[in-house]
Amino acid sequence: MDLLALADFNLVARHGGFGRAARAADRPKATLSRRVAELEAALNLRLFERGARILKLTEEGRALHERTETLLAELNETAAAIASGGAKPRGRLRISAPLLFSQVAMGKLAAEFAAKHPEVRLEVTTEDRGVDMVEEGYDLVIRVNPQTDESLVGRVFLRDRLVVVSSPGLERPAADRTVPAVERGPGGGDAWQVRAPGGGSRIAFEPILRLSSLIMVRDAVRAGVGAGCLPISLVSHDLAAGTLVHWGDVDGPDIALWTLYPSRRLLSARVSAFLGHLKQAFPKGTPDELAAYMGA
Template structure:
C-alpha cells in the first residue's frame, strides 16, 4: 500500500472534499485525486463516491478512514515535536476539568505550571459534561471517580473526602441523647435529605437530622452560604480546606463513604507528547501532600 496515497485519502476524507484538502495542504486537486484513485486501484475497491456536490465515503472508505486516521495524526504530531526539539514540552495543552476542581485549584496550579514550563500554554475549559477527549480535541481531562475506559490511561493525583462543616458561631448540638436537628445547606433537587452521620477526630460517631434552609446546585455556592452563616453542609474537603485552615469554617467530622478519587487522563492510543507527560507529572507532584 502506498502510504502517501493513504495519507492523501485521509486528508480528503477529514476535510470533506478535494477542494478543501487542496487548500489546507497546498497540494493540487489533480494530485490528490490521482493518489486516491491509485489507492482505490491497489485495493480493488472504491473509497469515495464521485459526482455529488458533497464528498461521500463508500462503506469501505469509511472503514479505512476510521482505522487509519488516528495513527497518521499521531505520526504527524510526532514529526512536529521532533522538529521542535526532542522531548521539549511546548505548544497549546487543552485541558477539560470539572467546575469544582477548576474553580478551586486550576488558577493557582495553572500559574505555577506555566511558570515552570513557559513554552506550554494551558487552555483550560471548566465543565461537568463527560467530554470525548479525542473527538473534542482535548489533550488531557480531569475526572472524579472515572469509569473504566480502555481508550484512556492516566494517574490518580488526589483522594478527597466529604466532610461536615459549619460556621464557627453555629453551636454544635449534642448527639448523646438522640438525633438533633441541624440547619443545613443541601444539594438542589433533593426532595428528601437522609440523616448525616460523621466520625469526628476522636473517632466518635455523630448523627444529625438536616433541616434544609438553602439548596444549591454546586459545592462552591453551598460553601459560600455556610461561610455566610446559613447553616452546616457536607462538602468535599478540597473545596473547604483553606477555610478550615484559616478558622472561617469548622470541620465537625468525616462522612464514612468511599473517597472521591481525582484522576488526570489522556488517550491511550496516542503517542504521549512531552507537554502531556510534564503536565501529568506536575499535577501529581502538586497534590502529593494532599494524597491519602
C-alpha cells in the same frame, strides 16, 4: 496499513474533495485519488461516497478520520521534535476540568505552566459534564471519580475526602433531631452517615439552601445558616482557624481526581509536560497538599 495512504485520505477528508486537497498540498489529483482507492481496497471499506458534484465521508470514513487525524499530526510533531534535537512542548493544549478544581487551583496551575512552557498555548474549559475527547478536541480531561471508559487511560493525581462541618454557633443535633443544612444541587438525601472518634453516627438534616457551587455552600455554612458536607481541602483552613467545626468524616469512598486521555493516541510532549506539572504541584496527592496549594 500504509501511513502515507492514510495521510492522503485525511488530507482529502479535511479539505472535503480531491481537487481542493490537491491544490492545497500541490499534489496531483489523480495521485490522491489512487492512494485513497488503494487504502479502501486494503481495508475492504468504502471511505467516501462519490457523487457527480459532491464527495462525502461514509460512516466508516468519518470514524477513521476522527481517530487518525490527530494521531498522524502527533506522529509528525514527534518526528519533527526528534529531528530538531528534543521533544520540547509546543502548540495548543486543550484541557477540560471540573468546576471546583478550576475555581480553587486551575488558574494558578495554568499560570505556572504557561511561565514554564511559553510555546504551549493552554486552553482550559470548566465543566462537570462528561465530554467526548475526540469529538470535542480535548487533549486531556480532569474528572472526579469518573466512570470506567475503555477508550481512555489515566491516573489519579489527587485524593480528597468529604466532611460534615458547621459554624461554631450551630450545635450538633441529638439523635432524634434534624439540623438545617446547605446542599449543593438538587440533593436527594436526608442524612449524613459520618465516622467520628467516638464511633459512627447518623446526622439527619433538613435542607434550607440549595446552591450550585461548593464554594457557595462553604460560604453559607461559614455564615451560620446550616451545616454542610464539603471536601476537607476546601475547609481545612477554616477548621484550623476555628471558624468552622468538624462533625465527622462522611462514611464512603474518597474523592479521586483523575487525569484522562485517549488510549489510542501517542502521549504528546504537551500532555506529558502538564502531567509532570501536576505531579510537581501535588507530589503525594493528598488533601493537605491541595489545601496548602490553595492557601499559598
